[in-house]
Amino acid sequence: MLREAYFNDFEATTGVKIVDSSPADFGRLRAMVESGNVEYTVTEVESEDAWRAIEMNLLEPIDDKIVDRSKFPPQTLNPYLYPISTYSTVIGYSTEAFPEGGPTNWQEFWDVKAFPGPRSMRNHPIDNLEAALLADGVAPEELYPLDLDRAFAKLDEIYPHVTVWWTTGAQQAQQLIDGEAVMTTGWNSRLYAAIRKGAPIKMEFGGGVMKAAAYAIPRGAPHAEWGQKFFATMAKPENQGKYALAFGLSGPDPDHVNFVPEDVRLLLPLHPDNLKKQIWMDQEWWLKNGQSVTERWTEWMLSHN
Structure with a gap:
């Protein structure tokens, strides 16, 4: 579903192919960054690992000139983490x-x-x-x-x-x-x-x-700019709507609820009526x-x- 929601749009827009694999665990992420041999452009990071990775300077900062996070809930904003879902x-x-x-x-x-x-x-x-x-x-x-x-x-x-x-x-x-x-x-x-x-x-x-699940760009990733552009693709509410419909997970832009069927909207965490209760x-x-x-x-x- 990631491909349908995000990968296809990114590939069609940029001409760059995405090769997906299982994410790096914290030990592997740290080893890659410290050795200067970073294999991933983007990786998922568990919440506990994310804070350790930030403290140890293992992640690239998100470039808000490329990634539009202006409508994201403030609780999801972090200089180094892209909130793929809530x-x-x-x-x-x-x-x-x-x-x-x-x-x-x-x-x-x-x-x-x-x-x-x-x-x-x-x-x-x-x-x-x-x-x-x-x-x-x-x-x-x-x-x-x-x-x-x-x-x-x-x-x-x-x-x-x-x-x-x-x-x-x-x-x-x-x-x-x-x-x-x-x-x-x-x-x-x-x-x-x-x-x-x-x-x-x-x-x-x-x-x-x-709570929010997060993606990040490992520090020293050879194609970090493409990672930023991938996050820009993920930040589009219409793409988040496809992801939300498949999994029931809210994207970080509240406008994504407008891109799912009406009977699904109230089942999503970031629908305004649900957000105010949580x-x-x-x-x-x-x-x-x-x-x-x-x-x-x-x-x-x-x-x-």
């Missing part, structure tokens, strides 16, 4: 279990009296801690730094009602279809795919936790605190077994 952890629920409508925010997800039935959540602290604090009444603008004691106390309340702690994206929609749970936390792209296939599921963006994950906070918080999460899970 995705969100949201609430999914079974419309068979709640034909009149299910939970629309995390406070309602926690409300087992108004919305009874088994829940499902990811077996990982990321997103769950934010959801717990929002459920406990913390204002979005006051979310970070995360109050861990308060978050885990709120998670203690929901734990008895969580029957599945999912670990893979494939589980999210399937457990709703199979009736293992009546609601779940889930990645919007996974729920989107099921909804588009007709599954009896609805997705709610209230309190959704958004929060952006503080990826820098998680980079600094992720390891210790994950250790605490493991201990918390063990304490309930």
Whole structure:
């Protein structure tokens, strides 16, 4: 789908062919840059690796004279990273279990009296801690730094009602279809795919936790200018619309929602009606605190077994 959304346009416009392969992991990226033997013009970088790569000066800066990022949300802007897509952890629920409508925010997800039935959540602290604090009444603008004691106390309340702690994206929609749970936390792209296939599921963006996936140009890449022009191609909202339609992932230009069918628009994280309901994950906070918080999460899970 990357080819249909972006590669074909770039090749037709520039006459330059794109050869795609699996992305470089952090160790390989660092080795390429430090040896001066950079094989990639553009590579995907995981969020945690991206911050390390920036700190170690492994990436070329984005040239805003070539790449128009003027409409991108400020939370996605970084001098060295191009935000290929925005995705969100949201609430999914079974419309068979709640034909009149299910939970629309995390406070309602926690409300087992108004919305009874088994829940499902990811077996990982990321997103769950934010959801717990929002459920406990913390204002979005006051979310970070995360109050861990308060978050885990709120998670203690929901734990008895969580029957599945999912670990893979494939589980999210399937457990709703199979009736293992009546609601779940889930990645919007996974729920989107099921909804588009007709599954009896609805997705709610209230309190959704958004984050951006990133591409970058390794420092010293021999064809870095073509990388900048590739990002310029990706920055076109009409191309982002093709990508969004295929995967349910929002491109960074909000105008991309105008290039998908009307019935798809409200399923995308950056649709204006959804954007205003959500929060952006503080990826820098998680980079600094992720390891210790994950250790605490493991201990918390063990304490309930």
